[in-house]
Amino acid sequence: MHPGMHPVDDALVRRLIAGQFPQWAELPVERFPSAGTVNAMYRLGNDMVVRLPLLKGGANDVAVERTWLPRLAPQLPTTIPEVLGDGQPAEGYPWPWSVYRWLTGENPEAGVLSEPALLAEDLAGFVVAMRSMTLPDAPRAHRGGPVVSLDAETRAAIEELRGNPWEDVDCDAAATVWEETLRAPAWDGMPVWLHADLMPGNLLVADGRLIAVIDFGCLGVGDPACDLFPAWNLLPAEAREVFRTRLGVDDATWIRGRGRTLSQALIALPYYRRTNPAMAHNARHVIRTVLDEG
Numbered sequence: 594m595h596p597g598m599h600p601v602d603d604a605l606v607r608r609l610i611a612g613q614f615p616q617w618a619e620l621p622v623e624r625f626p627s628a629g630t631v632n633a634m635y636r637l638g639n640d641m642v643v644r645l646p647l648l649k650g651g652a653n654d655v656a657v658e659r660t661w662l663p664r665l666a667p668q669l670p671t672t673i674p675e676v677l678g679d680g681q682p683a684e685g686y687p688w689p690w691s692v693y694r695w696l697t698g699e700n701p702e703a704g705v706l707s708e709p710a711l712l713a714e715d716l717a718g719f720v721v722a723m724r725s726m727t728l729p730d731a732p733r734a735h736r737g738g739p740v741v742s743l744d745a746e747t748r749a750a751i752e753e754l755r756g757n758p759w760e761d762v763d764c765d766a767a768a769t770v771w772e773e774t775l776r777a778p779a780w781d782g783m784p785v786w787l788h789a790d791l792m793p794g795n796l797l798v799a800d801g802r803l804i805a806v807i808d809f810g811c812l813g814v815g816d817p818a819c820d821l822f823p824a825w826n827l828l829p830a831e832a833r834e835v836f837r838t839r840l841g842v843d844d845a846t847w848i849r850g851r852g853r854t855l856s857q858a859l860i861a862l863p864y865y866r867r868t869n870p871a872m873a874h875n876a877r878h879v880i881r882t883v884l885d886e887g
Contacts, residue, residue, distance in 0.1 A: 671718075712832065714839060733813045740779070
C-alpha cells in the first residue's frame with residue numbers, strides 16, 4: 594500500500610514474542626485480516642493481539658497509545674484497547690510494537706446496519722465523552738488543524754479523479770462542496786479531545802450497537818468537526834440526524850465535518866484503489882453520500 598513498508602510474517606512475530614514475552618511463546622500466532630493501512634495484526638492465542646507498525650510513521654502511534662489509552666479508558670463509556678505488553682525493536686524489526694487484549698465484535702458496514710439510530714446514539718455518546726475530557730498536556734490531533742491545511746491535497750485529488758475515467762465522480766460537485774467547506778467559519782473555541790480517525794474499521798459492534806473503539810494513534814485535541822466522520826462514512830440519513838442532534842452540532846461545524854470527510858475520501862480513493870479495496874469502497878460511499886446530500 595505504501596512505499597517503505599517493512600515486511601512482517603508469522604515467523605517474525607513468533608520470534609519477537611519468544612524473545613520478549615516468553616510466557617506467551619507457546620501460544621498460536623495467526624495473521625488477522627484487516628483493512629488497516631498502517632499496522633499488521635496477529636492474533637496471539639485467544640485473548641490477545643499483536644499490532645506491529647508497517648511504516649516508520651506509524652511507530653509514533655505506539656507511543657501515543659501507550660501513554661494515553663490508560664488515561665482515557667476510565668473516562669469513556671465505550672471499551673478501548675488495553676496494552677498488555679510493550680514490544681521493542683528486535684529480530685530485524687526496527688520499531689516498537691504492542692500486545693493488546695483482544696476485543697470482540699465486528700466492523701460495521703455502511704448500508705447493512707441493523708440498528709443505525711441506536712448506533713448513532715452510541716457514537717455520539719463516545720464523541721461527547723471525548724470532547725468532555727480535560728486531561729492536561731494533550732497532543733495536537735493528527736487531523737485537528739484548520740480545514741485550509743487540507744486544501745492543496747484535496748484539490749489535487751479532485752483533479753486526479755477528474756483526469757481518470759475509472760471512477761465515476763462528479764468532480765465539479767465535489768469542488769463545490771469543498772469551496773463551501775473553506776467558506777465555513779473556522780473553529781474559534783478551545784480545542785477539544787478527538788479520536789480523529791472514526792472510520793468503520795476502527796469501530797466494533799455487536800447486535801448493531803457500538804461495543805468498542807480502537808486505533809487511537811491520531812488522537813489529540815483540535816476542531817470538533819474532526820470526529821463527525823461517521824455521519825457520512827457509516828450512518829444513513831435518519832441516523833445521521835440522530836448523531837447531529839445528540840451532539841448539538843452548529844451549521845459551521847457540520848459543514849467542516851462534511852468537508853473533512855469528503856476530503857479524506859477524495860484523497861483515499863485514487864491512493865487505495867488498487868491496494869486496499871475496503872478503503873476504496875468506503876471512500877466511494879462517502880463521496881456518493883456527501884454529493885447526494887447536496
